[in-house]
Amino acid sequence: MGTDTHAFLHDLAQGLEPRADQLVDVVLQRLRRELPELWQYEDIAALAPVTVSEHVTAILDILEHRVDMAEVTTPPGGIEFARRLAEHGVQISELLRVYRLAHASLVRLFQEETDPHTAAPELINAALITLNTVGFEFIDRTAQGSVAAYQRTRDRWLQRRLIMINEASTRIGTTLDTTRTAEELADVGTDHFADLVTVDLLDSAFQEEDMERMEPATVPPVVRRVAQQSVLAGYPDSAVGTGQAHIYPEESEPARALATGQPMRHQVTASDIPTWLAASADHRRALRTLGVHSVLLVPLWARGIPLGLAQFLRHQAADPFDDEDLLLAQEIVSRAAVSIDNARRYTHERSTALTLQRSLLQHQMPEQAAVETACRYLPTGSRAGVGGDWYDVIPLSGARVALVVGDVVGRGLHASATMGRLRTAVRAFADIDLMPDDLLAHLNDVVIRLQREEGQGADEISATCLYAVYDPVSRLCSLASAGHVPPAVVTPVPSGSRVGSASRSVDFPELPIGPPLGLGGLPFETAQFELPQGSLLALFTDGLIESRARDVDAGLAVLGDVLAQAPASLEDTCDELFHALLPTRPVDDVALLVARTRVLDADHVATLDLPSDPAVVSDARKFTSDLLAAWGLEEMAFTTELMVSELVTNAIRYGKSPVQLRMILQSTLTCEVSDASSTAPHLRRAQVFDEGGRGLLLVAALAHHWGTRHNREGKVIWAEQLLPVGGNPEPGL
Structure with a gap:
């Protein structure tokens, strides 16, 4: 068988x-x-x-x-x-x-x-x-x-x-730049996957202030072609140029994909090229010649928010897109969407923080006789975000001026807001004329209180600060540091001597540096030194001298070299420092404050030592009258003599010897009475039959500003008056 x-x-x-x-x-x-x-x-x-x-x-x-x-x-x-x-x-x-x-x-x-x-x-x-x-x-x-x-x-x-x-994953999202991220998506998509990749983003993605709820501003929505890449030169397969705004036709596949968030695979034939793919007859002929046969429409959605649409086209590749290709495109686009959303959120927060930061900084320096100033603020160029660096110039009583530079630890809106709170606190403490070390001690208490109010889990609040006070009468600079780098001090070299090839000597004075604000535990100390007329003080944050390419010592050396040869213009000095130390965008925020010291001419300052005897009040009045006559301010004599009488009487009656009267003429007229008592006077309302208690009330009514400041020897009560129109002589500086 x-x-x-x-x-x-x-x-x-x-x-x-x-x-x-x-x-x-x-x-x-x-x-x-x-x-x-x-x-x-x-x-x-x-x-x-x-x-x-x-x-x-x-x-x-x-x-x-x-x-x-x-x-x-x-x-x-x-x-x-x-x-x-x-x-x-x-x-x-x-x-x-x-x-x-x-x-x-x-x-x-x-x-x-x-x-x-x-x-x-x-x-x-x-x-x-x-x-x-x-x-x-x-x-x-x-x-x-x-x-x-x-x-x-x-x-x-x-x-x-x-x-x-x-x-x-490695090529998309390398920067926090929306356009660059879209370009990276297009580049990756045309590497052995598609012949043309376009990326359109909603216009509202760049304009919406609410990052959590973003809806298209118009229906149908306006999109902008932010990136595209083709295997062909000149983009003959694309009908929209990069940067152009356009609208998807209503009920078209791209409009539905963007609205629903669902990707689509679309087959194209030479006889049926959709209008959303080729709006003009010329472009339709071009696509027919190229042989476009397959399209993927993949929405860019992130965190439930529509951002735009990516399109993938094939015409040279023989195989049409299949379901596996659609899944692959979805995975790539989803990564890009998250990066684009991160970039726009970063841009929004950075813009907000930078706006807040700049609004809190001084834009116009106050007029004062003590120093000439110039300043700069430069935000970081890294993705870390805007920081909390700040500077300030604060006029003080007695023609003095406070120079401040600080740096809040952290980035973003929180750091900018903290900077604003600390800057306000510094100005409040400066207004009561605290010594630099006392001011930093009070500021440290403010930071510790803010830490307690923030509670656990919040970003740590810490900062560094350098506070300096310059007196143009005594030429004395008093300063204290809370964890901050010391300033650079540039003094003119005496005539007939040279330091190298420079005409200036640059030093970084050794001063006791206290702990950063918020740590507590250790006291702050005030250092003092005299400055010749025309000296430069450069206060800066560490972002100016630190970089990945050099250490701090190298940065200080470059800073010193630039300051030694600095031009006469302080604005130019700031520009040269930035050019030498920051050739690229900085990795940290930078605040810079440069001040040239002035000296108040002896002809505009007069002092009178007074014994502790009420009989000398008349001598003080006569001294004031003669001085105002010499200064051409006779019309201010009555008011000024009255204030001097009250201040000298209070010092003799309630203070301690020695008592001194000092008159200062600058843009205002200031009279100061100092004594060795630390007891501060205060305003009080006298009763009808009281024989005293009206002195300070009278001074407060007559003066433009008045106040008390304490020093190591006692206190100073000062009163400031505005000069009459036409009676403002140029101070002899």
């Missing part, structure tokens, strides 16, 4: 050989009917007849010539067919199903052919059993090669996808 069976199958195969094409058509028809999704891929549809033909030919050859199954290998068409399925992301189960359907179709055809050749049931059964055995063994051996080819191709595809995702 075995010989008869093989002979029967031999004759059957010989008879079917001329009709092999018919067998192939039958198998293909069943495959089309059972697996219609495979025929959407043109390359697979073109390859299927070849693969089935090889399969049928091999089966007939085995039956006719009794080929040893050990010699059977997978036909080339089967290998290529498996590779194409893997490239298109078709599941491997579909490949195995193709084999099963093809085998079942052939078995059925062979069964139909056995009836006309024999009526012996035993022979038919034996032939069918042999045919099934041969067929299954053939499928088993050839499927192994196809599955191996599929897996190798699939592994390469997955590896390529992982490489692309890895590149996207």
Whole structure:
């Protein structure tokens, strides 16, 4: 029976050989009917007849010539067919199903052919059993090669996808710049994935103040082409130029994708190019010539907020986008969307913090006779955000001036707001004329109180501060530091001597540096030194001298070299310091304050020592009268004599010796009375029959400003008057 069976199958195969094409058509028809999704891929549809033909030919050859199954290998068409399925992301189960359907179709055809050749049931059964055995063994051996080819191709595809995702994670979002991030997305997308990538962002993405709830400002929304990249020069495949605003047509696929947040895959034919892809006839002809055939529309959404839309087009690549490509594009675009959202949030917060920072800083220096000043503030160029650096120039009583530079630890709005609170506190403490060390001690208490109010879990509040007071009468500079770098002091070299090639000597005075504000525990100390007329004081934050390219000592050396050769203009000095020390955008905020000291001429300062005797009040009045006459201010004599009488009387009656009267003429007229008592006077309302208690009330009514300041020797009560119009002589500086 075995010989008869093989002979029967031999004759059957010989008879079917001329009709092999018919067998192939039958198998293909069943495959089309059972697996219609495979025929959407043109390359697979073109390859299927070849693969089935090889399969049928091999089966007939085995039956006719009794080929040893050990010699059977997978036909080339089967290998290529498996590779194409893997490239298109078709599941491997579909490949195995193709084999099963093809085998079942052939078995059925062979069964139909056995009836006309024999009526012996035993022979038919034996032939069918042999045919099934041969067929299954053939499928088993050839499927192994196809599955191996599929897996190798699939592994390469997955590896390529992982490489692309890895590149996207490293190449997209390298900066906190919205446009640059969009450009990086377009660059990655055109690397072996798409032929054209465009990135459109909603105009409202740049204008909305509420970062948590952003909706398009118009319907349909206006978008702006912020980036695009093409494999072709000149962007013939793009209808919108970079930077141009446009609107997606209502109910179009891009508009729906942006509104719903759902990506779309769109097939394009030469006869059906949508208007949203080619608005003009010329561009439609260009796309038809290029052969654009596949488009992916992937919305840019982040944190539930629509930002824009990315489009991926193919025209040179033969394969259309499939579902796997859509998933890959989604993953890449989602990464870019988060980076773009981070960039716009950073830009918004930085802009807000910088606006707050600049609004809190001085823009116009107050007029005063003690110093000439120039200042600069430069925000950081890094992604860390705006910091809390500040400077201040505060006029004080007695023609003195306070120079302040500080640096709040941290970045962003919190640091800027803290800077504003500390700057206000410094001005309040300066207004009551505290010594530098006392002022920093009070400021330290303010920071500690703010820390307690913020509570646990909030950003730590800490800051450094340098507070200096310059007196143009005594030429004395008093300063204290709370963790802040000392200033640079530039003094003119005496005539006839030179320091190197410079005409100035630059020093960084050694002064006791207290702990940063907010730490507490250690006291602050005031250092004092005299400054010649025309000296420079440069107060700065550490961002000016620190950088990744040099250490602090090198930065101080450059700072000293620039100051030694500084031009006469303080504005130019600031520019040269920034140019020398900050060739690129700084990694930290920078505040700089440069002051040139002046000296109040002796002709505009007069002092009178007074014994502790009420009888000398008349001497003080006469001294004041004669002095005002010499200064050409006779019309102020009555008011000034009255204030001097009250202040001297109070000092003699309630203070301690020595008592001194000092008159200062600058842009205002100031009279000061000092004594050795630390007890501060205060205003009080005298009763109708009281014989005293009206002195300070009278002074407060007559003076433009008045107050008390304490020093190591006691206190000074001062009263300041405005000069009459036309009676403001230039101070002798």
